[in-house]
Amino acid sequence: MGSLMVQWLAAVFSHPDLAGALVIAGKTALIYIFLVVGLRLLGKRELGQMSIYDLVLVVVIANSVQNAMVGQDTTLVGGIVAAVTLLLLNRALTWLIGLRPGIRHWLTGDPVLIVRNGRLLWGAMKQEGLTREHVMAAMREHGIGELDDVQMAVLEVNGEISIVPKEASVHRSRRHFRGLRVQ
């Protein structure tokens, strides 16, 4: 019974040696960096715009790199090392973004104006892969049926479309366009 207990504990608290742990951390870090850069190059930063195929792609990518992260290591600590590496890198990225806002813009892009005073801005929409139907759907969600009633629509960085109706425009200034990318 005593030796069973020892074996059980060994089965629970299994761990790689230090070199193994370092290898896992290193490989995980490389994969994280590769994916962050790769996803940006892919161009689809917005979850809201994602189709089921994009979702499948993401799941498949995550699975494809699994063995590359922890390899043949089946220990408890090995997995935790990989997880902590990912979390730390994500934290570092967040910190870096706070330090240099330019990185954030590179990673997540800017909000894009797609409707101004009831007119669709086709150039911007084409570039972002939006159709008229996307905009109309967002308008209906806000209870607006006519494009004419829209003061502005903005594709936000999280992929959602904001609709600002005309009635809301008591302030006639254009200051709010500042900071938006206008094509």
Add this chain to the structure above:
Amino acid sequence: MDQYLNLPLPWFLSAIGMRSVIVLVALVAGIRIFGKQDVGGLTLIDLVMVLLLGNAVQNAMTNGSGNLGVGLVSAGVLLVLDRLMGFLFVRRPWIEKKLLGEPTVIGANGRLDERIMRREGVERDDVLAAVRQMGLSELSQMRLAVLEPDGTISIIPRDDEAK
């Protein structure tokens, strides 16, 4: 395949269950400590991050075993733990607050509190996006901006802007 098969099966499965518990607790703690407080909804990178984490700890839970019982035990333990946490949150709301955070007012009457925003990692752009999503065009039309525990920003418009 399984280096611990010299353990009787119930012992092995209970070890798997224990490992699943430890991994979940470690992940919850890790996300609480290192997790980004960044806001603005789930981005693609967040989703990839979640999936990566799940894959990174897979072997740590299952010992790399393809055994059906191992999978069922591990998944079952996780489901039960999730349920228990739900119960705990209802009984002891302070635990939920500790783990998930509390709603924080980050701006009022058209003005943003830069100090609180910096502490929470919220950027002006995030708030402006939330303002637009409320159908408002300017910050001055906002009465209250609240950072919710789930990372979204709620905007309460001034009374005369209410539609």
